[in-house]
Amino acid sequence: MADSILDTTSGPVELRRSPLAATAAGVAEAGAGGGGVRLAERPFTTMVGLRVVPGSTAADAIGAVLGAPLPAGVGEVTGEGDHRTLWLGPDEWLVVSDGSREELLSRLRAAAEGPGVAIVDVSANRTVLELEGPAARSVLDKGCPADLHPRAFGAGRAITTTLARVPVLLWQTGEQTYRLLPRSSYAEYVAAWLLDAAQEFLEPVG
Amino acid sequence: MLQIECPWCGPHDETEYHYGGQAHVAYPEDPEALSDEEWAEYLFYRDNPKGPFAERWVHSTGCRRWFNVVRDTVTYEVLAVYTGARPEVASAGGDR
Ligand SMILES: [Zn+2]
Numbered sequence: 001m002a003d004s005i006l007d008t009t010s011g012p013v014e015l016r017r018s019p020l021a022a023t024a025a026g027v028a029e030a031g032a033g034g035g036g037v038r039l040a041e042r043p044f045t046t047m048v049g050l051r052v053v054p055g056s057t058a059a060d061a062i063g064a065v066l067g068a069p070l071p072a073g074v075g076e077v078t079g080e081g082d083h084r085t086l087w088l089g090p091d092e093w094l095v096v097s098d099g100s101r102e103e104l105l106s107r108l109r110a111a112a113e114g115p116g117v118a119i120v121d122v123s124a125n126r127t128v129l130e131l132e133g134p135a136a137r138s139v140l141d142k143g144c145p146a147d148l149h150p151r152a153f154g155a156g157r158a159i160t161t162t163l164a165r166v167p168v169l170l171w172q173t174g175e176q177t178y179r180l181l182p183r184s185s186y187a188e189y190v191a192a193w194l195l196d197a198a199q200e201f202l203e204p205v206g
Numbered sequence: 207m208l209q210i211e212c213p214w215c216g217p218h219d220e221t222e223y224h225y226g227g228q229a230h231v232a233y234p235e236d237p238e239a240l241s242d243e244e245w246a247e248y249l250f251y252r253d254n255p256k257g258p259f260a261e262r263w264v265h266s267t268g269c270r271r272w273f274n275v276v277r278d279t280v281t282y283e284v285l286a287v288y289t290g291a292r293p294e295v296a297s298a299g300g301d302r
Contacts, residue, residue: 074215074269089269090214145219159215160268162222167267 018043019127019184023191027129036135036201039194042128042179046097046104049125051118054091058112062119065104065111066095075157077171086158086171094122094169096181126169126181129191135201136176142197144170164193211287212265213273226262228252229274230292258285258295 020027020041027039052059054070063069068078071087079085082099097104101123108119131139137148143164147153158171166189169181182190208220234240234248253259259279264272276286276295285295 089271092269145221161218162267165221 016044019187020129020191023188023195026195027191035133035203037131037133037139037198039191039198040130040132041191042130045123045128046095046099046101047121047123047126047181048095048097048101048104048108049118049120049122050085050093050095050108051091051116052112053116056116058114058117061111062108065107075153075159077156077158086169088160088169096128096171124184126183127187129180129182129187129194130173130177131180131194131198132174132177133201134176135198136178139194139197139201140170140178143193146170148172163190166190208277208282208284210263210275210284212268212271213287213289214271215265215268218265218268222265222267223263224266226264226272229260229262254279256280260292 018024018041020043024041027041050062050070052062052070054072059070063078066078066083066085067080068085070085070093071078074087076087077084079095083095083097083104086094086096088094095104095108101121105119105121112119140148140163144161146159146161153159153172155172155174155177158169160167160169162168163170163180163182166182166186168186168190171179171181173179180190180194209217210220210223211217212223231248231252234244237245240248257278257280258276260274260276262272263275264270273287273289274292275284276288276293277284286293
């Protein structure tokens with residue numbers, strides 16, 4: 001398997017360009033702030049789209065590769081180690097992984113294939129923005145219609161919703177940490193909106 | 207703004223959904239047999255009741271699934287959300 005993992009320092013991988021490349025400086029500046037909120041990009045994250053009949057043998061086999069059964073309902077996230085699986089719909093999921101794209105794809109495809117099973121590399125479809133800090137929820141509340149209060153949402157939950165009127169996948173990974181996964185074509189808009197909405201929280205409270 | 211309860215995701219704002227027109231408009235059994243007028247009727251003509259109306263909605267920014275809603279066109283109250291067979295409350299929606 002090691003042979004198929006791309007060298008990440010040269011060749012096509014080096015030519016990858018994040019959809020946020022033009023906004024990177026502003027995002028980096030916000031990431032350095034010592035205030036109520038920090039913003040960072042986690043570019044080139046491995047993402048795999050899954051379509052399979054829930055409860056089927058194929059679904060079980062996929063769950064075994066991912067280290068946990070596929071999430072059964074809205075908001076749920078399962079998985080361990082490098083892989084997390086987010087519920088997108090009753091027969092649709094997104095795997096977000098810190099591991100190798102090629103290895104994950106080949107292991108999933110070896111575990112399940114055939115009619116009714118779709119395992120698709122969608123890593124370039126979205127980028128990942130991480131918003132963190134005591135004011136993170138206040139920033140999101142300015143433009144997200146979903147109820148993010150702890151009574152309705154919390155760490156380890158993910159939903160598809162809108163932020164500033166554009167579709168995003170919103171995933172809370174910690175008490176004060178959210179990952180936003182906009183489609184690549186919306187990424188710059190979302191980053192610019194977040195920087196603007198976070199402005200009042202960026203400076204340390206003096 | 208309406209709040210609509212997606213059968214899979216629960217209640218969400220109307221802005222997360224798109225509207226799909228009247229529900230239970232069946233595709234013609236034998237389209238070739240229809241006159242132009244009947245075909246136009248199927249394509250373009252819809253009921254416009256005052257009161258409960260069965261209509262299609264899709265949770266486009268959420269789970270992307272289609273389902274049916276019975277909405278009162280006067281009060282905007284959502285009377286039922288369902289997939290498959292039409293509930294009792296939708297009977298006023300009118301078939302085509
Ligand atoms: Zn839904």
